[in-house]
Amino acid sequence: MEILFKNVDYIYQPNSPFQFKALTDVNLKIESGSFTAIIGKTGSGKSTLIRHLNGLLKPSSGEVKIGNLTITSSIKESQLSDLRRKVGMLFQFPEQQLFADTVEHDIEFGPINFGTTKEKAKKIARESLKKVGLNDEFLNRSPLELSGGQMRRVALAGVLAVKPDILVLDEPTAGLDFIGKKEIMKLIKKLQLEEHTTIILVSNSMEDVADYAEEVILLSKGKVIKQASPNKIFSNKEITSALGIETPQTTVLAEFLLERGVDFKGSLPINEKSFNNFLKKIFEEKKKTRIL
Amino acid sequence: MIFGRYVSGDSFIHKLDPRDKLISATLIIIISFLANEPLSALILGLICLLILLVSKIKLLFFFRGIRFFLIMIAFTAILQLLFANNGEELFSVGPIRITSFGAKIASLTFFRFSLAIIIATLFTLTTSMIQISDAVGYLIRPLKIFKLPVDDIVLTLSIALRFIPTMLQEISTISDAQKARGSSLNSRSIAKKIKAIVPILMPLFIASVRRAEDLATAMIMRGYSDGKNRTKFRIMKWKNRDTLIILFLLFLLIFFGITKK
Ligand SMILES: Nc1ncnc2c1ncn2[C@@H]1O[C@H](COP(=O)(O)OP(=O)(O)OP(=O)(O)O)[C@@H](O)[C@H]1O
Ligand SMILES: [Mg+2]
Numbered sequence A: 001m002e003i004l005f006k007n008v009d010y011i012y013q014p015n016s017p018f019q020f021k022a023l024t025d026v027n028l029k030i031e032s033g034s035f036t037a038i039i040g041k042t043g044s045g046k047s048t049l050i051r052h053l054n055g056l057l058k059p060s061s062g063e064v065k066i067g068n069l070t071i072t073s074s075i076k077e078s079q080l081s082d083l084r085r086k087v088g089m090l091f092q093f094p095e096q097q098l099f100a101d102t103v104e105h106d107i108e109f110g111p112i113n114f115g116t117t118k119e120k121a122k123k124i125a126r127e128s129l130k131k132v133g134l135n136d137e138f139l140n141r142s143p144l145e146l147s148g149g150q151m152r153r154v155a156l157a158g159v160l161a162v163k164p165d166i167l168v169l170d171e172p173t174a175g176l177d178f179i180g181k182k183e184i185m186k187l188i189k190k191l192q193l194e195e196h197t198t199i200i201l202v203s204n205s206m207e208d209v210a211d212y213a214e215e216v217i218l219l220s221k222g223k224v225i226k227q228a229s230p231n232k233i234f235s236n237k238e239i240t241s242a243l244g245i246e247t248p249q250t251t252v253l254a255e256f257l258l259e260r261g262v263d264f265k266g267s268l269p270i271n272e273k274s275f276n277n278f279l280k281k282i283f284e285e286k287k288k289t290r291i292l
Numbered sequence B: 001m002i003f004g005r006y007v008s009g010d011s012f013i014h015k016l017d018p019r020d021k022l023i024s025a026t027l028i029i030i031i032s033f034l035a036n037e038p039l040s041a042l043i044l045g046l047i048c049l050l051i052l053l054v055s056k057i058k059l060l061f062f063f064r065g066i067r068f069f070l071i072m073i074a075f076t077a078i079l080q081l082l083f084a085n086n087g088e089e090l091f092s093v094g095p096i097r098i099t100s101f102g103a104k105i106a107s108l109t110f111f112r113f114s115l116a117i118i119i120a121t122l123f124t125l126t127t128s129m130i131q132i133s134d135a136v137g138y139l140i141r142p143l144k145i146f147k148l149p150v151d152d153i154v155l156t157l158s159i160a161l162r163f164i165p166t167m168l169q170e171i172s173t174i175s176d177a178q179k180a181r182g183s184s185l186n187s188r189s190i191a192k193k194i195k196a197i198v199p200i201l202m203p204l205f206i207a208s209v210r211r212a213e214d215l216a217t218a219m220i221m222r223g224y225s226d227g228k229n230r231t232k233f234r235i236m237k238w239k240n241r242d243t244l245i246i247l248f249l250l251f252l253l254i255f256f257g258i259t260k261k
Helices: A048-050 A076-088 A103-113 A119-131 A136-140 A148-160 A178-195 A206-212 A229-237 A237-242 A249-259 A272-291 B019-032 B038-054 B059-083 B099-124 B129-139 B141-146 B150-180 B190-221 B240-259
Strands: A002-010 A022-029 A033-039 A061-066 A070-071 A089-090 A166-170 A198-202 A214-222 A224-228 B089-093 B094-100
Touching: A002 A070, A033 A048, A048 A178, A048 A198, A070 A076, A076 A089, A089 A148, A089 A272, A103 A119, A103 A136, A103 A148, A103 B038, A119 A136, A136 A224, A136 A272, A148 A178, A166 A178, A178 A198, A178 A206, A198 A206, A206 A229, A206 A249, A214 A229, A224 A229, A229 A237, A237 B150, A249 A272, B019 B038, B019 B099, B019 B129, B019 B240, B038 B099, B038 B240, B059 B094, B059 B099, B089 B099, B129 B141, B129 B150, B141 B150, B150 B190
Parallel strands: A033 A198, A033 A214, A089 A166, A166 A198
Antiparallel strands: A002 A022, A002 A061, A061 A070, A214 A224, B089 B094
């Protein structure tokens, strides 16, 4: 399902002293099956933007199109239930949302709400748990006795259980250890490649964005500053430094080398793979100059 | 809903001592029960309007915020108007008699309860949670003679008030998360609605217990033992204007008390 934002404004608590315009004239297009990252400083409106993807927030003006459903400020809650089944959403710190007595029941919550039978939900719970890298032993444990990382996985399993076409993740790896982060990111990438799930990832880790995303949406103060490939975003020094956006470690390292007099022309590397190419090119240049 | 919320500002009303505001709000509500004729009601109404204007709170925002209460009060008043039977008859429509007595108690009900709501809302809109708990803490201090653990009560109160906004925030994120998983919170059926509440209350409850534990640990680690003889970080300053306001209200109270028929 393709996602389209047309002139979307969003105002929190309109007509009160707490009124706050969190999104201003947002226009964007996210292709079906793509992996899109949303980045921006804290308070830039990332969480507000993604809450529009399943109708938790409705645009104050403008419209959001998801597949063939158009969401405007006047849409009714009853028209959104189908959308909620198709768009899975993992919120910031999702371990907060666990409530059931066992992991199994918590994962079954989504499928049962969307009309799956009890037996089928049971099967789905098992499968989803496996997908997030936890074995069957966890099914009967209380979600409250798990570690933070395990809770995060259970929450993700609860979202995957609904088999969403679009998966939205709000900083899914914040606060996890290095290996935990890598596993979750790999799992998400796998969902995109194997099940053609559209992935929308809010992230503060520029390394993750550079490694996994195909498209980046850069937000600042509720406005879309740029939508482009990670390569284009991170190599655009004007934008990244003006907005105080970090660049991936590899880009920083490459810049450092250039400052020290290494000769290189072309776009800077943003992840391990492109860094290897970067080094290769530099050495090839060196060899050529030595031969001459 | 704006009752219980705080809008920061620097108006005269915002700057008054919170103890003064708490006492004055209480006094005005007491006075409203003495004011039972048009002139005294008018005076009191004007005082409220004056406070509202001086506090620089937007009128539209204010009245929209308390609209629900005003409608409920009006509804009650209309019932009284329709069903009070004694007193002389003003006019009648079919079986319904509108009497002078009914008209009087209906207007009094409306006046008193709306005034109480307006004043209480104004108080919380212009006084932060921290200030309210400081003021309450100060005013209940005399109860120490009765061996009441006043310091602990104040601490509990201020922690509770401090975490109300946090909990409201949590309720909204958790209910978003459950709605995203298809919870039927917005369903028409009451049974479904009630069923959808557990997945929201459970995590909220768990989070609160966790937070209480963390907070207690942090307080003990930082050397908190009990509330006794602690120096105050925020100091409330009682000014002459605070005394004047209280005196004025006391004067009104006595005056209305004496002239009451
Ligand atoms: N309920 C609300 N009422 C008023 N303003 C709000 C509300 N919720 C969020 N905001 C404001 O909207 C802006 C955008 O918030 P949002 O949560 O979308 O930011 P974010 O980009 O997700 O930040 P973070 O990286 O910290 O999660 C913030 O400035 C915030 O203060
Ligand atoms: Mg956010």
